[in-house]
Amino acid sequence: MLDANLKTQLQAYLERLTRPVHLVASLDDSEASGEMLGMLQDIEALSDRITLQVSRDDDQRKPSFAVTSPGQQISLRFAGLPLGHEFTSLVLALLQVGGHPSKAAADVIEQVKALDGRFRFETYFSLSCQNCPDVVQALNLMAVLNPGIEHVAIDGALFQQEVEARQVMSVPAVFLNGELFAYGRMGLEEIVAKLDTGAEQREAAKIARKEPFDVLVVGGGPAGAAAAVYAARKGIRTGVAAERFGGQVLDTMSIENFISVPHTEGPKLAAQLEQHVREYEVDVMNLQRATALVPADDGLAEAGLIEIRLANGASLKSKTVVLSTGARWRQMGVPGEDQYRNKGVAYCPHCDGPLFKGKRVAVIGGGNSGVEAAIDLAGIVGHVTLLEFDAKLRADEVLQRKLRSMPNVRILTSAQTTEVLGDGERVTGLAYRDRVGGDNHRVELEGVFVQIGLLPNTEWLEGTVALSPRGEILVDERGQTSVRGVFAAGDCTTVPYKQIVIAMGEGSKAALAAFDHLIRVSAPTPEPVAETA
Known part of the structure; x- marks a missing residue:
C-alpha cells in the first residue's frame, strides 16, 4: 500500500516511539477496507513497537482504525485512509500516541490537560484539503493529552451518506458531541480558546502588562513575518500581533513561483515563516485582532507611543508600527450568499x-x-x-x-x-x-x-490612516503611511502585484524604514558650538 519512499521516511520517524502503539482496525469486505488493511500491515512491519488487531463485527465506522497505547486512555480514530494531505496527521498521531512529545507551546498543552468534561469531536475532511490537517492534528493531540477528549477524523468523500445526512458542504467541518462546532481552518490555540471560556480574559490581562515595543507588527502573513525577522535582527524589542499567523498563505494550495523554491504548499510555508520568526526574540501574540490605531500625537495616546487596540479589550503600545493585515476573499454581495455559506x-x-x-x-x-x-x-x-x-x-x-x-x-x-x-x-x-x-x-x-479577487483588511483603519478608494493603505517608497511612525506592507497596501515574494520584500523594507525612523527620532540634539573671539 505504501511506496518504498514513504516506508523509509515513516520508519525513520517511528524510531522515536517510546511506548507501544496499538492499531485496531474496523473493516468490512469493501475495497477501501482492503486498502486500509494493506496500509496498516505496512506500518506494523516498520516497528516492533506497533501491533495490529482487526475487528469485523464491531459497531465502528468501516473502514476505520483506532490509534491507542496499552495502559493509556486515548480515543483517537481515522475513518478512511489518511493519505494525501492527511498522511502527516497519521504520522503525528503515531508519534504522539507513542510518547513522542508535541512541539505545541507548554502553556497551551497545560490548558488542554486542564479542560474538564467529555468532548466527543468528529471532523470531516477531504484528502485534497490543505486546511483540514491543522484541525485534525490539533484535535488528535488533544485526544492524546486529555482522556476526556475523543476524536474521529472522517474522510467525507468515503462516507458520503453521512455527509449528506449531516449536510456537510464545506470542510473541515467539526462536530462536538453531535452538534456543529465549527467550519474551516483552526489551530490548537483557537480550538482551546473556544472551549476554555476564560482564556480570552486571561490573555487580555497578560497582554495589558506588556512593556512597549520598538516595532510592533500587526499581521502574520509573509509581509509581517519578514518585517518581524528584519526588526528582530536589529536587536530591538519586536512584537507580532496576528489574527491568524500565516495569513492568506494558509489558504494557498500550490506555490510554484517563490524564487529558489520550485514548489511548496501554503500551510508548509506558513509553518516555516512562523518557525523562522520564533528563532528570534520576537513576542508572537496569535489570535489577536486589531480594532483601532491611536497615533502617538493623539491626545488619547501615551506620549511618543502608538497604541493598537485589540478585540479582547487589551491594547499594545509601540514606538513604531508595521501594518501587514493582508487581504481576504471578496464576496459577491448578493442575496443568499451569506445564508448559504458552508451550505453550498x-x-x-x-x-x-x-x-x-x-x-x-x-x-x-x-x-x-x-x-x-x-x-x-x-x-x-x-x-x-x-x-x-x-x-x-x-x-x-x-x-x-x-x-x-x-x-x-x-x-x-x-x-x-x-x-x-x-x-x-x-x-x-x-x-x-x-x-x-x-x-x-x-x-x-x-x-x-x-x-x-481580494479585499484589504483595513476597515479598522478608516479615519486614522489614509486609504485609497479601494481601501488599500497609501504608502510611499519606504512603506511610510500618512501617520508618523506607522509603516505598512503586503496585500493591504497600494503596492501593485499581490505576490508572496513582493510582500516579503515590502515587509523587510518597512521594518528597515521603521528602524531608521527610530534612529532619527532618538538621536540626541547636537550641542551648540560656542563662538570664539
Whole structure:
C-alpha cells in the first residue's frame, strides 16, 4: 500500500516511539477496507513497537482504525485512509500516541490537560484539503493529552451518506458531541480558546502588562513575518500581533513561483515563516485582532507611543508600527450568499470540491483563480458553469485553452450573478442577468465557488490612516503611511502585484524604514558650538 519512499521516511520517524502503539482496525469486505488493511500491515512491519488487531463485527465506522497505547486512555480514530494531505496527521498521531512529545507551546498543552468534561469531536475532511490537517492534528493531540477528549477524523468523500445526512458542504467541518462546532481552518490555540471560556480574559490581562515595543507588527502573513525577522535582527524589542499567523498563505494550495523554491504548499510555508520568526526574540501574540490605531500625537495616546487596540479589550503600545493585515476573499454581495455559506457557497475548490463529486456547480470569476478552480472542479464534479462579469475571461490564455477543452464546462461571459438560490438548508441554484441582452436566467446546481479577487483588511483603519478608494493603505517608497511612525506592507497596501515574494520584500523594507525612523527620532540634539573671539 505504501511506496518504498514513504516506508523509509515513516520508519525513520517511528524510531522515536517510546511506548507501544496499538492499531485496531474496523473493516468490512469493501475495497477501501482492503486498502486500509494493506496500509496498516505496512506500518506494523516498520516497528516492533506497533501491533495490529482487526475487528469485523464491531459497531465502528468501516473502514476505520483506532490509534491507542496499552495502559493509556486515548480515543483517537481515522475513518478512511489518511493519505494525501492527511498522511502527516497519521504520522503525528503515531508519534504522539507513542510518547513522542508535541512541539505545541507548554502553556497551551497545560490548558488542554486542564479542560474538564467529555468532548466527543468528529471532523470531516477531504484528502485534497490543505486546511483540514491543522484541525485534525490539533484535535488528535488533544485526544492524546486529555482522556476526556475523543476524536474521529472522517474522510467525507468515503462516507458520503453521512455527509449528506449531516449536510456537510464545506470542510473541515467539526462536530462536538453531535452538534456543529465549527467550519474551516483552526489551530490548537483557537480550538482551546473556544472551549476554555476564560482564556480570552486571561490573555487580555497578560497582554495589558506588556512593556512597549520598538516595532510592533500587526499581521502574520509573509509581509509581517519578514518585517518581524528584519526588526528582530536589529536587536530591538519586536512584537507580532496576528489574527491568524500565516495569513492568506494558509489558504494557498500550490506555490510554484517563490524564487529558489520550485514548489511548496501554503500551510508548509506558513509553518516555516512562523518557525523562522520564533528563532528570534520576537513576542508572537496569535489570535489577536486589531480594532483601532491611536497615533502617538493623539491626545488619547501615551506620549511618543502608538497604541493598537485589540478585540479582547487589551491594547499594545509601540514606538513604531508595521501594518501587514493582508487581504481576504471578496464576496459577491448578493442575496443568499451569506445564508448559504458552508451550505453550498464555498471559497476553496481544493478543500470543498470532493464534497460535490458528480454534482453541478458554478464558479464565479474568470481570472486565473476562477479558471484554475473550474479546471480542478471539472475533474471531480458532474458539470461546471463558469460565470464572468466582463465580456471576456481575464485568465492566462493557456488556462483558457485548457478550460475550453473540457467537455463538462460551460462558460458564460457578461453574466452578473444576482442571487444564490436555496431551499432553506442548501444551495439549489443561481440566478444571473445577461448584461448584453438584459434577460434574467437561472442555473440549477448544488454548489457555488466564489473566486473574484481580494479585499484589504483595513476597515479598522478608516479615519486614522489614509486609504485609497479601494481601501488599500497609501504608502510611499519606504512603506511610510500618512501617520508618523506607522509603516505598512503586503496585500493591504497600494503596492501593485499581490505576490508572496513582493510582500516579503515590502515587509523587510518597512521594518528597515521603521528602524531608521527610530534612529532619527532618538538621536540626541547636537550641542551648540560656542563662538570664539
